[in-house]
Amino acid sequence: MGRTAVVLLSGGMDSAVAAARARDDGFGLVALTVDYGQRHRAELAAAQAVARALEVREHVVLRVDLRAVGGSSLTADVDVPRDGPSGGIPVTYVPARNTLFLALALGLAEARGAEAIVVGVNRVDYSGYPDCRPEFLEAFARVAATGTKAGVEGRAPRILAPLVDLSKAEIVREGIRRGVPFEATLSCYDPAPDGAACGACDACRLRKRGFEEAGAADPTRYGKA
């Protein structure tokens, strides 16, 4: 069956590129998408489309309704900013989101005997999320080593974050090289009901600039802001 990796697939472009890289490195992919009650529900359909295009072995969608937790504009009734980064940690930060995603991926990796967990986190275009930094990923690797049966047996899944030091333009170029279906991905935090990206939120701004700097056409359908 070969080597297996669990890949966290959000529906965005970064996780699609990270997944394509793991596939090209010879991993069989088990995709994991978390439906956490995010307002940008179109993400979930995008994740399904990306999973199909990448021919993953299995796609698990887990639902955890973080609206009962709150504390973020992505899950609560607070407006998503559309006037550019404000500095500091933005209101789109979801408390402990990547810790939760990695915890779910860790359980799935252990249940499937996977030797790696692949995440598309990135700190270069770091928009203030603490859980996209290498020191966080290293701390989580220690959790995997100490808190699982696999870890006790010396085969804790490795945490792979192949994009952590790339610029958005480099991610675009790498995705093009690997044939990532960017047209299937969605980055927008606040898409219109018809799925069009707003073009104004932080995620849209970063994506647009990445394609511009890479000298590539962005296949995203942008609606009116």
Added chain:
Amino acid sequence: MGRTAVVLLSGGMDSAVAAARARDDGFGLVALTVDYGQRHRAELAAAQAVARALEVREHVVLRVDLRAVGGSSLTADVDVPRDGPSGGIPVTYVPARNTLFLALALGLAEARGAEAIVVGVNRVDYSGYPDCRPEFLEAFARVAATGTKAGVEGRAPRILAPLVDLSKAEIVREGIRRGVPFEATLSCYDPAPDGAACGACDACRLRKRGFEEAGAADPTRYGKA
């Protein structure tokens, strides 16, 4: 409003005693119970009863269906052992369960401004779960410090495991001293449809012996094994 602690409340006796201790230490309690598709559903009703008895400020129940992940007799269609501990990590181990529970507690703690997370894990009557050991809890504390906004701001919630070094008998005695409603708690992994404990699974065996060694009456209703 005073200090707040998020306490992971499973419906079992250990988490009830840990919660009572945090309450007596002056914390306002936000209880968190995770409905993960466990076969011992009566746990959830027990957690509600314990939360009421302890007069928690809020009780959040989060549903994450781990049956899609599998890998454990508690979530899959595998029999729960009833003939005593077999050595090693048992089939009742749920992959990365405490990592997941702590991740959910961390997000809730951050959203509520809590300064502590309280868990009833215990390593003395350690039945082979790697995620009940101090080295795991320390690794998770580092995740909390590096992966959250609260951590970046120097106020990551502390991870408190007040029972980690107590024997089951000591936990019983501490619970009696603090007026824990043991009759509301349920330890059994495989209770009968009417809620009676089986008396034979590892959790029942540990509980019975704890009450015996403490010289106290166990209010559990045991059915026929």
